[in-house]
Amino acid sequence: MTFVQLIDCRTNRFEELDRLMDQWVEQTRGRRTATHAVVGKDRGDTSHLVEIVEFPSYEEAVRNSKLPETDRIFREMSALCEGKPTFTDLDVVRDARxxxxxxxxxxxxxxxxxxxxxxxxxxxxxxxxxxxxxxxxxxxxxxxxxxxxxxxxxxxxxxxxxxxxxxxxxxxxxxxxxxxxxxxxxxxxxxxxxxxxxxxxxxxxxxxxxxxxxxxxxxxxxxxxxxxxxxxxxx
The missing domain is CATH 3.10.450.50 (Nuclear Transport Factor 2; Chain: A,)
Structure with missing residues (x-):
């Protein structure tokens, strides 16, 4: 079953955060299990960001989280945010393309x-x-x-x-x-x-x-x- 993780955070340092995400993509090439990632910025509050990351399954998401680069990038990401990012784990029950x-x-x-x-x-x-x-x-x-x-x-x-x-x-x-x-x-x-x-x-x-x-x-x-x-x- 497809699995989606929502990462919710607040930051006024989006360009630095964006470069950090690029580093993770490059450093995990060939080993990451995430298949799709989208970052959205709140139109009413530009410091509010939501990243949506898709995985083939929950088990693959767990594998991805255990990569050393994922742990390091998360710690650096948290340092750029106002407060600790929050995570919502979702099993996809409808996927209408x-x-x-x-x-x-x-x-x-x-x-x-x-x-x-x-x-x-x-x-x-x-x-x-x-x-x-x-x-x-x-x-x-x-x-x-x-x-x-x-x-x-x-x-x-x-x-x-x-x-x-x-x-x-x-x-x-x-x-x-x-x-x-x-x-x-x-x-x-x-x-x-x-x-x-x-x-x-x-x-x-x-x-x-x-x-x-x-x-x-x-x-x-x-x-x-x-x-x-x-x-x-x-x-």
């Missing part, structure tokens, strides 16, 4: 659903679609629907989201795809060929939580070769 969840839903609708109407609530109307196979970017939700319809018309396929990584307003998705060429695709008549590929998509989300932009990378050249659409090079 909203953009990552929306990305999963986007692929469920866009790739595997027969009904594309839910895209209206998931994608911005001025969505921009980047695909190196297209001469120009597609702009707009209707353009995305046409692109998806072309793939649906050409193949009976399955699509699997393998990994999702979220940071800020971006979600990176690694996926795999395999299908049978059952219909016209880019002017290529149905071949009955079974094809497969993997790819990556980076989705950028707007402040409203909808997909605003997408960058798609996959081996379309290899796909066309499997469909017999590429001429063999002359020897």
């Amino acid at each position: 909203l953009n990552a969840d929306t990305a999963r839903r986007f692929f469920e609708v866009a790739i595997t659903s027969d009904d594309l109407s839910p895209l209206t609530g998931l994608v911005e109307q001025d969505y921009r679609h980047h695909d190196p196979a297209n001469e120009q970017d597609l702009v707009g939700l209707d353009g995305l629907r046409r692109e998806l319809d072309a793939w649906r018309a050409g193949f009976d396929f399955t699509f699997r989201v393998e990994d999702r990584v979220a940071q800020g307003d971006l979600v990176s998705v690694r996926w795999s795809w395999d299908g049978i060429h059952r219909g016209d695709f880019l002017g290529i008549p149905a071949t009955g060929e079974r094809v497969a590929m993997t790819g990556m998509t980076i989705l950028r989300f707007s402040t409203s939580g909808r997909v605003a932009e997408g960058w798609w990378q996959y081996d379309r050249l290899g796909l066309l070769g499997r469909l017999g659409a590429l001429e063999a090079p002359e020897l």
Whole structure:
């Protein structure tokens, strides 16, 4: 179970404290178990700071606290604070990564659903679609629907989201795809060929939580070769 520790302190020496945190990160490289750290400053009281540190588990947090660098940095940190920092230990019981969840839903609708109407609530109307196979970017939700319809018309396929990584307003998705060429695709008549590929998509989300932009990378050249659409090079 993911574990989070809140460190609450007061100080007017934030720059020194910040440098101290950088030292800890550098000195514990390769040995620390903390996976994510955020420091927030109280808008109503700029001397009030809260650091949020995430660990894979409580046991990993205990291991981290036993590092000699952690003990030393804590003592130096305490010297910079007004009073002793306080700690709150939390077991995470709900972890809603909203953009990552929306990305999963986007692929469920866009790739595997027969009904594309839910895209209206998931994608911005001025969505921009980047695909190196297209001469120009597609702009707009209707353009995305046409692109998806072309793939649906050409193949009976399955699509699997393998990994999702979220940071800020971006979600990176690694996926795999395999299908049978059952219909016209880019002017290529149905071949009955079974094809497969993997790819990556980076989705950028707007402040409203909808997909605003997408960058798609996959081996379309290899796909066309499997469909017999590429001429063999002359020897």
